[in-house]
Amino acid sequence: MTAVDEYRIDSHKLMYHVERVYRWLQGELIYPIYMEASPSGACNHRCTFCGLDFMGYRPRFLDAEVFERRLGEMAGLGLKSIMYGGEGEPLLHKEMARLIEYGKKVGLDNALTTNGVLLDMTQAERILPCTEWIKVSINAGTPETYADIHRTKAGDFDTVIKNVAAASDIKKKHGYKCALGMQMILLPENRHEARLLAIKARDAGADYLTIKPYSQHPLSRTTVHRDVRYENEMSLSEDLSDLRSPTFSIVVRANAMRKWDEGKLPFRRCLALPFWSYVDSTGNVWGCSCFLGDDRFLYGNLLDNTFEEIWAGEKRRVSSRWVEEELDASNCRVNCRMNEINKYLCELNNPPGHVNFI
Numbered sequence: 001m002t003a004v005d006e007y008r009i010d011s012h013k014l015m016y017h018v019e020r021v022y023r024w025l026q027g028e029l030i031y032p033i034y035m036e037a038s039p040s041g042a043c044n045h046r047c048t049f050c051g052l053d054f055m056g057y058r059p060r061f062l063d064a065e066v067f068e069r070r071l072g073e074m075a076g077l078g079l080k081s082i083m084y085g086g087e088g089e090p091l092l093h094k095e096m097a098r099l100i101e102y103g104k105k106v107g108l109d110n111a112l113t114t115n116g117v118l119l120d121m122t123q124a125e126r127i128l129p130c131t132e133w134i135k136v137s138i139n140a141g142t143p144e145t146y147a148d149i150h151r152t153k154a155g156d157f158d159t160v161i162k163n164v165a166a167a168s169d170i171k172k173k174h175g176y177k178c179a180l181g182m183q184m185i186l187l188p189e190n191r192h193e194a195r196l197l198a199i200k201a202r203d204a205g206a207d208y209l210t211i212k213p214y215s216q217h218p219l220s221r222t223t224v225h226r227d228v229r230y231e232n233e234m235s236l237s238e239d240l241s242d243l244r245s246p247t248f249s250i251v252v253r254a255n256a257m258r259k260w261d262e263g264k265l266p267f268r269r270c271l272a273l274p275f276w277s278y279v280d281s282t283g284n285v286w287g288c289s290c291f292l293g294d295d296r297f298l299y300g301n302l303l304d305n306t307f308e309e310i311w312a313g314e315k316r317r318v319s320s321r322w323v324e325e326e327l328d329a330s331n332c333r334v335n336c337r338m339n340e341i342n343k344y345l346c347e348l349n350n351p352p353g354h355v356n357f358i
Contacts, residue, residue: 007133007179009210010253012340014275020078024274025348031078031311034276036289036337037062038086039093041281045115046151047139049185049225051217055087055292060281063303064095067283068102070302075106077308081132085113086289087281092118097126104130113137113183115150116160124167133179135210136164139187141196149190161204168205181208186233186257187225198240202248211236212253213260215335218290230257256335263334270329271345272338273320277311285310287319290333296322 005011014021017033024030041060046053071082082103084090091114093099100110109132116136119127127134138161140146143154150156167180182201184194194211201209216226237252244250259265270288278286283302291297296319300310310316329342 005251006249007208007251009251010255012344014341014344017080017275020275021345021348029312030274031074032275032277033078033080035074035079035082035279036086036276037067037082037084037279038088038281039084039090039096039099040086040088042092043088043115044092044117044152045089045156047137048149048151048222049139049187049214050222051215051220052087052289052292053221054217054219055280057088058281061093062099062279062281063283064093064099066303067099067279070307071099071103071108072106074307075103075108077311079108081109081111083111083113086278089115089118091123097123100127100130111135115156116163117152117156119160119163119167121166121170124163124170128167128171128176128178129174131178133181134167135181135183136160136206137183137185138197138201139184140190141193141200145190145193149187161200164201164206165204172205179207180205181210182206184209184211185214186211186230186236187214188228191233194236195240195243198243198250202243202245206248208249208251210251210253213257213335215260215333218333219293229261231261233257259339260334265330265332265334265339265342267342267346268328268330269346270323270327270332270338270342271349272341273323275341276338287316287323290336 020030020033039062041055041058043057084096090096090112103110110130111132112127112134114134114136116138139149143157146157147154164180164182171178171180184190184197186194198209213230214225214228234254237254240250273287278289279302280286280292285299285302286292287297287299299316299319300313
């Protein structure tokens with residue numbers, strides 16, 4: 001069966017927001033389409049590949065009262081979606097379901113990236129009807145390898161599989177549209193279990209499994225995987241093709257793997273920052289998650305100011321000007337979430353000849 005990336009996981013979706021892009025091209029102030037938020041600084045795992053280990057897994061949590069108010073404001077300004085993930089495990093936040101429910105109420109598309117250990121039936125019953133997708137990070141096909149990579153107890157593996165299966169049953173029972181996915185970061189120590197994980201994901205009722213390359217965060221303390229290469233993994237999609245079905249897809253992110261092996265980004269300037277934002281577990285609003293802790297990318301704090309005040313404020317203007325004029329994006333994180341968007345925006349800003357011959 002042909003591999004289908006129906007959610008454009010290995011690409012981008014900015015072309016579906018023509019009006020916002022047009023306004024940006026005209027030099028107008030635009031508000032982000034997409035936001036990533038970190039509700040919890042704490043995490044119940046210590047994955048060997050964790051890119052945000054430098055944040056320290058501190059037990060700090062996003063203020064739910066304040067963030068609820070900001071969600072309504074941001075939706076009114078044009079924010080369309082929010083993905084909860086970030087520094088730690090989002091489900092450690094006691095009000096996670098409440099925030100997702102409120103986001104849905106004010107018209108936002110919600111998503112959740114989680115290790116799945118705490119995605120029990122109580123959480124799933126509340127979260128599933130209010131989310132567009134839930135992606136469970138599970139980076140092995142056996143409890144033993146899982147425990148080694150996630151640096152947790154082996155029993156968590158079976159808990160996650162059972163939680164995904166239960167969530168799938170809830171989804172089917174109520175006809176929820178939430179895409180229930182699982183994700184594996186392909187590493188030398190788990191490559192031999194990719195097929196086994198795909199089978200478990202399919203049998204648990206997941207809608208898809210995505211397999212992606214490792215990406216070294218510039219600030220990460222973890223460097224053990226920085227030299228991993230994927231030139232020999234281009235056949236993986238075909239190797240797993242017999243497991244695909246009309247209700248289960250496998251997305252092997254070959255495009256991202258090629259970019260990782262090449263090691264350099266094909267653009268010098270980052271143009272994508274106006275279209276997204278990142279909020280950490282203390283309410284700080286950042287221009288880029290690759291530069292957490294770098295004050296040049298810190299716009300303000302949602303506990304102190306409204307999002308409009310922050311986004312239209314002087315700190316963000318100064319930061320944006322510095323990024324446009326001085327930041328060399330070719331040295332940024334390979335496979336940053338905004339890479340494909342940057343390529344698209346660079347082409348719009350610098351069109352080739354003969355563009356009218358469509």
